[in-house]
Amino acid sequence: MKEELFSLSSYIHSNPELGNQEYKAVEAITAILSSNGFEVESGIAGLETAFKARFTKGTGGPTIGILCEYDALKNLGHGCGHNLQPSVALGAAISLSKLEETPPFTIEVFGTPAEETTSGKIPLTERGYFDHLDIALMMHAGDRTTVDGRSLALDSFEFVFEGKESHAAVAPENGISALDGVLMTFNGIEYLREHVRSDVRIHGIITDGGIAPNIVPGRSAAKFAVRASDRPYLNHVSERVLNVARGAALATGTKVEIIRHKSLENKLNVQTLNDTLLENAKLIGADNITPPRERTGSTDFSIVTHRVPGACIRTAFVPIGTSNHTKEWVQASNSPEGNKAIMTAAKIIGSTCLDIIYSKELLEKIKQDYLVEKENQKNLVVN
Known part of the structure; x- marks a missing residue:
């Protein structure tokens, strides 16, 4: 699938669209999902450029959501690498749908617009679009391969x-x-x-x-x-x-x-899920694997993690220390390094999904750890 994934990423990069205006990106993404047997629902949560695409195999099994962003930055373009995310989500989800002998599962790909501005994940979360998921996963480009240990x-x-x-x-x-x-x-x-x-x-x-x-x-x-x-x-x-x-x-x-x-919100972390992502990153041979960043910003994915266990794998595609929202990121987002990150992240997320599909024990441990994390958050007080 890689050439189709690379072409999708390049197309979105060459047609940068601001938040809630990502019409070309959504049309291209959902066309590929539809042609691969996913049931696509567009315009969800009252957002014209939000969508949900679903593939179910068998009866029962976990339901795993893979989220992707695709909005660009004003006067800059794809300086946050969002053009890579749809290709990663599609690479993982469609590959899973093609496997013939697996236990039952459901994969749902969510298009979440306007991360840089109004945050499409807010109305999607408020309207319960993620509440039925067992796990939520996403990828973000970075200067190293790691997980989001926390967010503000x-x-x-x-x-x-x-x-x-x-x-x-x-x-x-x-x-x-x-x-x-x-x-x-x-x-x-x-x-x-x-x-x-x-x-x-x-x-x-x-x-x-x-x-x-x-x-x-x-x-x-x-x-x-x-x-x-x-x-x-x-x-x-x-x-x-x-x-x-x-x-x-x-x-x-x-x-x-x-x-x-x-x-x-601040992100709720599930160490078991983070560890699973990083273990798969090591197996795949991802570049520049490091512990979570000490300094971090904020993400609208955090509100999803207050509803269901979730994790984001950051995947290296620029030299360590290269800041996002820069021309360097714009250039790297449509380069051999960006394409390599697509394949690496798709394999990490796809492999993590397989671990969860095959291991009820792993899924149960993730859910138990998540409940503990939620309880700890609930008990926080201001001194």
Whole structure:
């Protein structure tokens, strides 16, 4: 299948589409799945570019979901390697469907749009599309082959301050600066940084600073992302950030509108499932296998792991230390190294699926470990 998989990846790379606009990608992906006997349901969860494709063999057995993303980055293209993911998912899923002598199983491929922006996995999760799965798996390109040991929970906010415009030279006393509210919010957050845990990340930008220097800004806005290693503590920190913005509005005489754009959970890890993926990576001879990264960001796959056991294999295709969302990643995403990563990741995920299909004991151990992890998460408290 490799030439067809490479062609699919190259086609998506050459036709980069932003989140919720991935029409060409979805058409190409689902056409291949349909031609290989998968039942395709398009436009799920109210998302035009989300889909589910299902193949069932026999009666009973585990149901395994393989998720893929395919959105590009604005003004950059596939700088996160999402064009590789559909080929990996199809390579693993279709190969499994062609095996003649296996125990019963069901494989479902999910197309999850807009990972970089609105996160299609959020409505898919909220509407229960993953709840029936025994396991959820996905691949992401990387500078090393490893598993996501953890991820940071995320809240993203927009603060829109309203003041009163006036001429900054002739009548400044008649104005109320919305920009002052934004700047005081930034300053207040700087003071907050000293009094939060070391895993917390708070980063923001000013998206509207006013119209002209000689006009007191009547409107100003900023966007912030707030992260922490677990949801209970993030809720605590996010509320403090919101209070900073509210206090800034009170202090400057402005009004602030708080808009919550997106919230993601920290990833729940199942060590048994992570170990199985890495064991298969070693058997296959994947490049640059390492322990999980010490520093990490956030992922919308995390919310899936709060419903079912899930794991993501990151597969090396660029030199260690090469950051994503760069031109280097764009170039590597359509290269021999990218194609090699497709085959490696498809084999890792396919082999892990086979381990689960053949071993009820392994699946049971994964589920038991997952329940323990969920209970541990539930018992987290903010000191």
